[in-house]
Amino acid sequence: MLARVLMASLALALAACAPAPPLRGTGDLGLVIERATGQVTLIETTGRSAYATVKGLGDLSHASVVYSRDGRYAYVFGRDGGLTKLDMLRARIAARVVQAGNSIGGAISQDGRVIAVANYVPGGVRLFDADTLAPLADIPARFDGGARRAKVVGIADAPGERFVFSLFEAGEIWLVDAKDPRHPRVTRFEGVGREPYDGLITPDGRYYVAGLFGEDGLALLDLWHPEAGVRRILDRYGRGEQRLPVYKMPHLRGWAVAGDLAVLPAVGHHEVLLVDKRDWTEVARIAVHGQPVFAIAQPGGRRVWVNFAFPDNDTVQVIDLPSRRIVATLKPGRAVLHMEFTPRGDQVWISARDDNTVSVYDPESFALLARLKVDHPSGIFLSARAFATGF
Amino acid sequence: MKQTACAVLAAWLAALASVASAGDDAPAPPEPRRSQLVNMLLEDCGSCHGMTMKGGLGPPLLPGSLAGRDSGALSRVILDGRPGTPMPPWRPFLSPEEARWMIDLLKKGVPHAR
Numbered sequence: 106m107l108a109r110v111l112m113a114s115l116a117l118a119l120a121a122c123a124p125a126p127p128l129r130g131t132g133d134l135g136l137v138i139e140r141a142t143g144q145v146t147l148i149e150t151t152g153r154s155a156y157a158t159v160k161g162l163g164d165l166s167h168a169s170v171v172y173s174r175d176g177r178y179a180y181v182f183g184r185d186g187g188l189t190k191l192d193m194l195r196a197r198i199a200a201r202v203v204q205a206g207n208s209i210g211g212a213i214s215q216d217g218r219v220i221a222v223a224n225y226v227p228g229g230v231r232l233f234d235a236d237t238l239a240p241l242a243d244i245p246a247r248f249d250g251g252a253r254r255a256k257v258v259g260i261a262d263a264p265g266e267r268f269v270f271s272l273f274e275a276g277e278i279w280l281v282d283a284k285d286p287r288h289p290r291v292t293r294f295e296g297v298g299r300e301p302y303d304g305l306i307t308p309d310g311r312y313y314v315a316g317l318f319g320e321d322g323l324a325l326l327d328l329w330h331p332e333a334g335v336r337r338i339l340d341r342y343g344r345g346e347q348r349l350p351v352y353k354m355p356h357l358r359g360w361a362v363a364g365d366l367a368v369l370p371a372v373g374h375h376e377v378l379l380v381d382k383r384d385w386t387e388v389a390r391i392a393v394h395g396q397p398v399f400a401i402a403q404p405g406g407r408r409v410w411v412n413f414a415f416p417d418n419d420t421v422q423v424i425d426l427p428s429r430r431i432v433a434t435l436k437p438g439r440a441v442l443h444m445e446f447t448p449r450g451d452q453v454w455i456s457a458r459d460d461n462t463v464s465v466y467d468p469e470s471f472a473l474l475a476r477l478k479v480d481h482p483s484g485i486f487l488s489a490r491a492f493a494t495g496f
Numbered sequence: 497m498k499q500t501a502c503a504v505l506a507a508w509l510a511a512l513a514s515v516a517s518a519g520d521d522a523p524a525p526p527e528p529r530r531s532q533l534v535n536m537l538l539e540d541c542g543s544c545h546g547m548t549m550k551g552g553l554g555p556p557l558l559p560g561s562l563a564g565r566d567s568g569a570l571s572r573v574i575l576d577g578r579p580g581t582p583m584p585p586w587r588p589f590l591s592p593e594e595a596r597w598m599i600d601l602l603k604k605g606v607p608h609a610r
Contacts, residue, residue, distance in 0.1 A: 140547065141538075166547030184546055207551060225552065256553065273553070302553070302582075318582055350577060350584030353543050354553065415540050416589065440539065458539065 126194060131176035134193045135445070135487035137456060137463055138168045138181075139480045145181065146463075146479050147196055148454075150447050150487065153465050153475040157196035163187035163203065168484055169210040169358070172491035173235065174217035179486065180235070182211040188222055190238060193488065200238045204231055210358075212262040215494075219286045221260060221268045228254035230270060230279075232286050241286040248275035259304025259315055259357060261495045263328055271301035271315045271324075278304075278315055278326055278335055294335040297324040305357040306495035307367070307382070314338075316357050318372060321348070325385055338385040339369070339378060348373035353414035355398050359496065363406030366426060370397045377411060379429070389429055394420050399443065403468050404450030408432070410468075412441045412455075421455060423471075433471055437464045442482070448489035456482035522596035529594075536589070537598055537606060544582065549606050553582065559605045567603070571595040 136145045137155075143165050147157040162168075164185035171180050178199060179191040186205035189198055207226035213219070213235060220233040229245040246255040255272035263269050266284045271277065278294040278301070299319025306313050306328075315324040321343040326335045355370035362368075367380045371390065377397050379389040395417025401410050409424045418440050423433040438457025445454045446468070453468045456479070463482050465475040490496035524530055538547050544554035555561065562570065574595040577585035586595065 164546075164548055166542055167552060184548075184552065185550075207546070209552070258553075300582075351582060352540065352584055354582070459535070 129194070131193055131488050133447075133488075134176070135454075135485065136170065136179055136181075136191070136193070137454075137477075137479050137482045138165050138170075138484045138486075140165050140168070140458065140483040141481040143183075144480075145179075145191070146477075146482075147193060148463075148477070148485075150452055150454075150465075153452070153477075155477050155479070159191060159196055159198060161198060162189045162191075162201075165483075167209065170484065170486035170490070171211060171213040171220070171496065172486075172488050173213070174491055176488040176491040179488075180211065180213065180220055182208055182222055184208060186222075186224065186226075188220065188233065188238060190235075202233070202238045202240075204233070204240070209256070209258055210260055212260045212268055214262055214266050214268070214283060214286075215264055216266060219266070219283055221262075221281075221283070223257040223260040223270055225256040228256050228272070228274075230257055230260065230268065230281065232283060232289060234286075242283075242289050244279075244281060244289060244291060246272050246275070246279070248272060248277060258302055261304060261306040261313060261358070263306060263313065264310040264494065267328075269304070269306065269313045269326065269328070271297070271304050273300055273302065276301065276319075278313065278324060280313075280326070280328070280331055292331060294326065297335045298322060298337065302354050302372075303357040305360050305362075307362050308494060310494040312382075314357070314367075314369070316355060316370065316372065318351075318354070321372070323369060339380065339387055342371055342378060342387065342390075343374055346374060349375070349396065351396060351414065352416070353396070353398055353418075355396075355414075359399060359401055361400045361402035361406075361409040363402040363409065363426060368400045368402070368409050368424075368426075370400065372396075377409075377424070379426070391424055391429055391431070393424075393431070394422050394434065400424075401444050401446065403453070404446055404448060408468070410444050410453065412444060415440075418442075419457075435466070435471060437466075438462050443484045445485035445487055447487065454485045454487075456485055458482060521600040522593050525594055525597060533590075533594055533598060534601075534606075537601065549602065557602045557606075559603055562599075562603050567596060567599045570599045570602075574598060 133150045144160040163183045167184045181189040186208045190200040192199045205224040211222040232241040255275040260270035268281045280292040282290040298317040301315040302318040304315040313326040322340040325338045369378045376390045395413030421435045425432045437455045438460035440458035463477045463479045546552045549557040575587045577583045
C-alpha cells in the first residue's frame with residue numbers, strides 16, 4: 106500500500122516537473138507567416154484556432170514553407186537567407202541557419218532528407234541536411250560563360266530525389282539530381298524564354314512549368330522525357346492586347362491543376378488561362394477581377410479560387426471550371442495575400458495583410474467560420490503539404 | 497514588437513517632417529495619406545524590392561544604393577516605370593510630389609517595419 110502511494114506521488118511529481126505536451130497528431134496543423142514581425146502564428150484547423158506564436162525567424166517579408174515528411178517540422182525560408190526548422194508540436198525553433206543574403210524559397214526532397222534553398226544573392230541553390238541543417242552542396246547559378254550569377258526562382262521537388270528551378274536573368278531551367286546530395290548533378294536547359302519569374306510542378310510530378318515575365322508564354326519541361334528538352338506553350342497568349350503594368354508577380358506554386366485542366370495566369374492581363382494538360386494547348390480564358398496572383402484548386406478540382414495584385418487585392422473570386430463561370434466574389438479584407446485549403450476541402454483560410462486578419466470560410470456555402478487576429482499575415486501553410494509533390 | 501516599430505516609425509516620420517520643411521526636399525504629405533504612402537512603400541514596393549529595401553526581384557533601394565542618383569530621375573522611374581523590366585508605372589496611384597517624397601524617404605533610409 107505504502108509503495109503504491111509512493112509510486113503514485115512520484116509519478117505525479119514527475120508529471121509536474123516535466124509537463125509533457127498532450128499526445129496529438131500533426132495532420133491538422135499549420136502556420137501563418139507574419140510578414141512584418143519575423144514571427145509565425147501556429148494554427149490548427151480542427152478547432153480553427155491559433156495555438157502558439159514563434160519569434161525570431163528574421164526577415165519574413167517574403168517567405169515560403171515546406172514540411173518534413175512526418176509533418177512535424179516546418180522549414181521556413183525567409184527573405185534574408187534564413188532557413189528555420191520549426192518544431193510544430195513543441196512550438197519552438199529546432200534549428201536555424203542564415204545561408205545567403207537574399208532568398209526566395211525552397212523545397213524538400215522526395216525522401217525528406219535534403220532541403221534545397223533558392224537564393225537571389227548569391228544567385229544559386231544550396232542543399233542542406235534536413236535533420237541538422239548542415240550544408241551539403243552549393244550550386245551557383247552561373248551563366249554568361251560563368252561571368253554572372255542569376256537569381257533562382259520557382260524551385261520545386263521532383264520525383265527521383267531531384268530539384269528543378271529557373272534562372273531569372275539567364276532564361277534557363279536547371280534539373281538537379283540530388284541522389285548524392287554532396288555531389289549534385291546538374292542538367293541545364295538554356296534559352297527557355299525571357300525572364301522566368303516562377304515555376305510549378307504538376308501534382309503527379311511529371312511536368313515543370315516556368316512562367317515567363319519577359320514574353321507572353323510559358324516554358325514546359327516533361328520530366329518523363331527531359332532528353333526532349335524544354336518547349337514553349339501558350340506562346341504569345343496576349344497577342345494583340347496591350348499588356349498592363351504588373352504590380353505584383355503571380356506566384357505559380359500551388360496554381361491549380363485539376364483533372365485534365367491546368368489554370369495559369371496571363372501576366373499583365375485580367376485573365377486566367379485554362380490549359381488542357383494532355384497537350385498543353387489553350388482551352389479557354391476567363392476574364393477576372395484583376396491580375397491574378399494565386400489560383401488555387403479547391404480539393405475535388407471543380408472550383409478554383411483566385412486572388413489579385415494591387416490595386417485589386419481586396420477581392421477573391423471563385424471560378425467554376427465546368428461552366429467556366431465566376432460563381433462568387435468575396436471581399437475577405439484589405440490586401441488578400443494567400444489562400445490555403447484544408448486537404449479535404451472543408452475549409453479555406455485566407456489572409457488579409459492590411460486588416461491583420463486570417464479568415465476561415467466554408468468553401469461550399471462561403472460562410473465565414475472563424476476570423477483570427479494575426480499581425481500582417483501573408484502565406485498560410487498547412488502540414489498536409491508534407492505529402493504532396495511540389496509543395 | 498509592433499508598438500516599438502510604430503514608435504520608431506512615428507519618431508522617424510517626425511524627424512523627416514522637420515528635415516523636409518528645413519531643406520529643399522518634397523513636402524511631407526498630410527495624414528492619413530502619409531501613412532498610406534509609407535505602407536505602400538513597405539508592402540507594395542517591398543514585394544519586389546524587399547520590405548527592408550535590400551532588394552528582391554528588383555534592385556536594392558537602400559540609401560547607399562541610391563546615393564548620388566538624381567532624385568528627379570528616380571521619381572520619374574516610380575511614376576513611369578522602367579520599360580523592358582518588371583518595374584511598373586505608379587502614376588495612376590501617386591502624384592509627382594508624392595513620388596518625390598518617397599524618393600527622399602528612400603534616400604534617408606526606410607525604417608524596418610519590424
